[in-house]
Amino acid sequence: MLVLAISVLLILYLVVQPLVVYLIDPKGLRQFPSPSVAGLTSFWRIFHSLQYKHYQAIHDAHVKLGTHVRIAPNHISISDPAAMNDIYGHGAGLLKDPWYDGGAGEFRHMADARIKTEHQAKRKKLAHVFAQKNIESLEPVILDATATLVSQIDKHIAQSKAINIRRYLNYYTIDLFAELLYGHSLGCLERGDDIVEAQTKDAKVYKAHMIRSLHDATHMNTILGYEAHLLPLTKTIFARHPYMKAGANWDNIIYHNTTRRLQDAEFGEEKKDLFSNLLRNNKGESLDLPMGEILAECSVMMNAGTDTTTAALTNTIFLLYKHPRVLAKLRQELDSAIGSSADVPNYASVSSLPYLRACIEESLRIRPASSYGLPRVVPAGGRVIAGQYIREGVTVSVPTYTLLRNTDCFMDAESFNPDRWIESDKATRDRMNTAHFPFSVGPRACIGRNIAYFEQLLVISSIVRFFDFTFVDGESQELATLERFNSNPGELRLWPSRRTV
Numbered sequence: 001m002l003v004l005a006i007s008v009l010l011i012l013y014l015v016v017q018p019l020v021v022y023l024i025d026p027k028g029l030r031q032f033p034s035p036s037v038a039g040l041t042s043f044w045r046i047f048h049s050l051q052y053k054h055y056q057a058i059h060d061a062h063v064k065l066g067t068h069v070r071i072a073p074n075h076i077s078i079s080d081p082a083a084m085n086d087i088y089g090h091g092a093g094l095l096k097d098p099w100y101d102g103g104a105g106e107f108r109h110m111a112d113a114r115i116k117t118e119h120q121a122k123r124k125k126l127a128h129v130f131a132q133k134n135i136e137s138l139e140p141v142i143l144d145a146t147a148t149l150v151s152q153i154d155k156h157i158a159q160s161k162a163i164n165i166r167r168y169l170n171y172y173t174i175d176l177f178a179e180l181l182y183g184h185s186l187g188c189l190e191r192g193d194d195i196v197e198a199q200t201k202d203a204k205v206y207k208a209h210m211i212r213s214l215h216d217a218t219h220m221n222t223i224l225g226y227e228a229h230l231l232p233l234t235k236t237i238f239a240r241h242p243y244m245k246a247g248a249n250w251d252n253i254i255y256h257n258t259t260r261r262l263q264d265a266e267f268g269e270e271k272k273d274l275f276s277n278l279l280r281n282n283k284g285e286s287l288d289l290p291m292g293e294i295l296a297e298c299s300v301m302m303n304a305g306t307d308t309t310t311a312a313l314t315n316t317i318f319l320l321y322k323h324p325r326v327l328a329k330l331r332q333e334l335d336s337a338i339g340s341s342a343d344v345p346n347y348a349s350v351s352s353l354p355y356l357r358a359c360i361e362e363s364l365r366i367r368p369a370s371s372y373g374l375p376r377v378v379p380a381g382g383r384v385i386a387g388q389y390i391r392e393g394v395t396v397s398v399p400t401y402t403l404l405r406n407t408d409c410f411m412d413a414e415s416f417n418p419d420r421w422i423e424s425d426k427a428t429r430d431r432m433n434t435a436h437f438p439f440s441v442g443p444r445a446c447i448g449r450n451i452a453y454f455e456q457l458l459v460i461s462s463i464v465r466f467f468d469f470t471f472v473d474g475e476s477q478e479l480a481t482l483e484r485f486n487s488n489p490g491e492l493r494l495w496p497s498r499r500t501v
């Protein structure tokens with residue numbers, strides 16, 4: 001009897017209720033075209049997220065249906081550059097959607113705080129952590145980590161082994177960010193794996209795979225977030241799912257490293273890392289953050305600071321070695337700027353090289369690390385977004401992947417062409433800049449972009465100068481994209497050799 005009652009309730013909830021809402025159409029959304037059953041149910045998005053190809057399904061829908069597409073019962077995706085400012089700009093007034101609750105813990109961090117005042121306070125408190133001046137002071141740490149990466153590639157050459165550069169770049173970003181944040185590396189690069197220590201609240205220390213923990217947890221949170229109002233139920237139903245265990249492992253990795261860092265501080269070890277800036281403002285006064293908030297901020301930094309930059313670095317290496325003409329031009333620029341030095345180039349020597357910058361921008365455009373349409377809620381009174389009125393309470397987003405290949409803004413948008421950032425006339429460049437937002441815009445835009453550029457400049461210039469690669473699978477080698485929330489690249493195996501500089 002109970003099973004029958006639950007089944008009836010489920011059918012009512014999953015089939016009848018969406019159909020009734022769809023037909024009554026209280027928010028006037030039926031005027032917007034939608035692919036397949038997307039206007040009726042979130043299952044359309046869930047299906048494509050489970051294939052890791054959500055961005056592609058949204059892109060295909062826009063190509064077929066136009067700029068304003070209904071991708072879920074209460075969600076309009078808008079692939080128009082004008083929508084960036086309308087939705088995300090300073091003063092737009094649209095707040096983050098409850099989808100962000102999917103990954104939120106008891107304490108919110110800077111990226112998942114949805115209340116405006118809470119977010120503003122956090123961002124203000126932590127802005128100094130990400131200031132360019134502060135990042136530049138961390139250059140020795142970045143140079144050291146980059147030198148270790150170079151020596152690991154050399155080891156593969158000495159042993160005549162192919163290298164999975166996607167994994168090694170991820171080991172690099174993990175070690176580097178742990179060093180920047182906590183003042184200690186996690187040793188992934190040296191070991192050639194991502195198995196690190198985690199610690200439960202009752203002090204049990206064990207080992208876990210760092211990359212997998214983050215990826216599985218993110219995938220789960222992304223999908224559960226589509227029906228955010230059901231989170232208390234779905235989190236209970238899936239409590240034993242391995243991806244939930246992955247989330248616990250991730251939290252325990254952060255807990256282990258944060259408590260270790262706090263103990264260092266207790267023993268009076270003075271460190272010049274981001275963590276010390278997290279505890280104190282730029283006048284040296286304590287910020288008095290509760291432990292839950294410290295853990296939350298460390299978690300988002302280790303997440304955002306490693307996963308996106310790994311994607312950006314891997315994508316750039318792939319694109320450069322796939323395009324020998326571009327690679328040769330970049331090498332010419334680097335060689336004439338740096339000469340024959342065998343050291344990892346420093347920031348001053350590469351930060352204003354135009355072609356290097358252009359390669360990085362073009363890679364962020366054509367293979368964005370963050371391709372997901374970032375959801376926001378239309379506030380009271382509704383809004384005109386890219387020319388169409390959308391009622392209050394509707395979720396809207398700009399699909400980053402689609403925006404970055406907008407054919408009105410980028411000529412021959414599907415081709416990797418760094419020259420477009422240098423050789424285009426002003427009008428063309430202005431048009432490109434209306435759509436080139438790999439870090440988003442406005443008050444919720446990426447706060448870590450200075451770190452991201454710093455890393456990319458040093459790593460890309462080092463690898464390109466020192467190494468030749470051939471693809472293990474020959475010229476036909478492709479690089480998969482697996483969108484969980486970030487767009488993670490698939491494995492990328494290369495045969496490395498030393499280039500004579």
Ligand code: HEM
Nearest residue numbers: 110111301304305308312369370374439440446447448452
């Ligand atoms: C190529 C690398 C990166 C890309 C493409 C990228 C992209 C983005 C994007 C698109 C957002 C907006 C997310 C949203 O609205 O939900 C964001 C936010 C954020 N990013 Fe990055 N990011 C990168 C690197 C980093 C790094 C190195 C850090 C360092 C910790 C970082 C920390 C953050 C934080 C804390 C936020 C939340 C900001 C807020 O809501 O105020 N990111 N990033």
